[in-house]
Amino acid sequence: MIRLSRLSDYGIVLMTRLAREPERALPASVLARESAVSPAMTGKILKLLARAELLVSHRGAHGGYALARAPERITIAEIIEALDGPIALTSCLRPSAEGCGIEALCPARTNWQRINRAIRDALAEVTLAEMARPVLEFGPAPFVSEHASPAVRDPAALAGTS
Amino acid sequence: MIRLSRLSDYGIVLMTRLAREPERALPASVLARESAVSPAMTGKILKLLARAELLVSHRGAHGGYALARAPERITIAEIIEALDGPIALTSCLRPSAEGCGIEALCPARTNWQRINRAIRDALAEVTLAEMARPVLEFGPAPFVSEHASPAVRDPAALAGTS
DNA sequence: ACCAATTAGAACCGGTTCGGTTCCATTTCA
DNA sequence: TGAAATGGAACCGAACCGGTTCTAATTGGT
Ligand code: FES
Ligand code: FES
Numbered sequence: 001m002i003r004l005s006r007l008s009d010y011g012i013v014l015m016t017r018l019a020r021e022p023e024r025a026l027p028a029s030v031l032a033r034e035s036a037v038s039p040a041m042t043g044k045i046l047k048l049l050a051r052a053e054l055l056v057s058h059r060g061a062h063g064g065y066a067l068a069r070a071p072e073r074i075t076i077a078e079i080i081e082a083l084d085g086p087i088a089l090t091s092c093l094r095p096s097a098e099g100c101g102i103e104a105l106c107p108a109r110t111n112w113q114r115i116n117r118a119i120r121d122a123l124a125e126v127t128l129a130e131m132a133r134p135v136l137e138f139g140p141a142p143f144v145s146e147h148a149s150p151a152v153r154d155p156a157a158l159a160g161t162s
Numbered sequence: 163m164i165r166l167s168r169l170s171d172y173g174i175v176l177m178t179r180l181a182r183e184p185e186r187a188l189p190a191s192v193l194a195r196e197s198a199v200s201p202a203m204t205g206k207i208l209k210l211l212a213r214a215e216l217l218v219s220h221r222g223a224h225g226g227y228a229l230a231r232a233p234e235r236i237t238i239a240e241i242i243e244a245l246d247g248p249i250a251l252t253s254c255l256r257p258s259a260e261g262c263g264i265e266a267l268c269p270a271r272t273n274w275q276r277i278n279r280a281i282r283d284a285l286a287e288v289t290l291a292e293m294a295r296p297v298l299e300f301g302p303a304p305f306v307s308e309h310a311s312p313a314v315r316d317p318a319a320l321a322g323t324s
Numbered sequence: 325a326c327c328a329a330t331t332a333g334a335a336c337c338g339g340t341t342c343g344g345t346t347c348c349a350t351t352t353c354a
Numbered sequence: 355t356g357a358a359a360t361g362g363a364a365c366c367g368a369a370c371c372g373g374t375t376c377t378a379a380t381t382g383g384t
Binding site: 041059062 | 342346351353354
Binding site: 002003004008009076080084087088089111114115118119121122123125126130131133 | 164165166171238242246249250251273276277280281283284285287288292293295
């Protein structure tokens with residue numbers, strides 16, 4: 001049903017958290033805690049995002065991750081592509097996949113591309129900055145979401161360490 | 163990676179085939195053959211589409227399926243929703259799913275909705291008629307596509323029974 | 325009346341994917 | 355040198371999903 005992989009889901013949440021304090025580097029552990037994503041998953045995801053150069057990492061004690069660019073210049077599409085590979089609805093459209101040999105014949109092809117492009121554009125138009133922008137006007141909301149590993153669903157996280 | 167389920171993929175192909183001759187009812191068997199989708203899958207899909215009232219079915223000998231409305235009035239979004247349920251990227255947004263209890267708090271929520279809406283709109287703006295519109299100008303293209311069950315990939319289908 | 329064609333609907337099955345974890349190596353700072 | 359981090363890979367189990375099969379109900383033709 002056109003679903004987003006959990007990886008991307010969590011990834012967006014984590015990035016959103018980072019977008020609240022650009023420049024500042026946070027270790028995976030606190031990102032995990034404050035975003036209610038399991039530490040293991042968090043690690044995996046941050047590593048991927050760093051490899052994709054959406055994050056810069058600093059190793060060693062007092063290390064951590066920080067956004068590689070300003071939140072306004074990072075799009076949801078980029079995050080998804082970093083974590084789940086290129087955005088392509090059908091296997092036919094996936095770049096290197098052996099997938100489809102008869103593109104030249106298939107009458108549906110360019111139409112698929114139209115749909116694909118539409119979705120890609122939609123995702124590319126939402127920036128991290130927009131996602132981070134709090135919805136409620138009475139102060140910054142606590143950073144907790146169901147976009148969280150099933151386990152970590154204890155309200156303790158609500159304490160808001162930020 | 164934001165992928166479309168095979169069910170919807172095939173479904174769109176089948177619907178596209180039907181859109182070439184609206185009004186006319188075709189039995190599942192010939193739809194399967196001409197669209198290069200396995201007969202079993204075809205049956206399953208058509209039943210779902212009929213139940214969703216996108217198709218009208220006629221039982222018994224000389225039965226078959228026909229579009230319930232004009233191709234211009236059927237959107238890709240409808241087809242996908244008929245086959246794979248409501249279009250919702252994250253589990254939080256899925257209607258009845260127990261999913262998320264803290265929507266009121268989650269700062270990301272309305273932002274997710276924005277993304278979701280964007281995609282939905284993109285899909286709702288492409289009609290079957292547009293999909294059916296052949297791309298090449300030299301005559302109607304043969305109806306074969308990789309949007310087909312792995313098995314049925316024999317070029318025999320190219321014979322074009324239409 | 326009967327048979328063949330066809331849809332309706334459900335149950336079932338095997339495989340792939342993916343969410344999630346764990347382990348070890350490497351880097352950095354105190 | 356040791357604690358705190360990230361880097362990277364391998365691994366596992368389970369849910370999902372593509373795909374099949376079987377039986378019942380309906381309809382038209384002979
Ligand atoms: S937690 Fe449900 S919308 Fe974010
Ligand atoms: S067959 Fe590959 S695009 Fe349709």
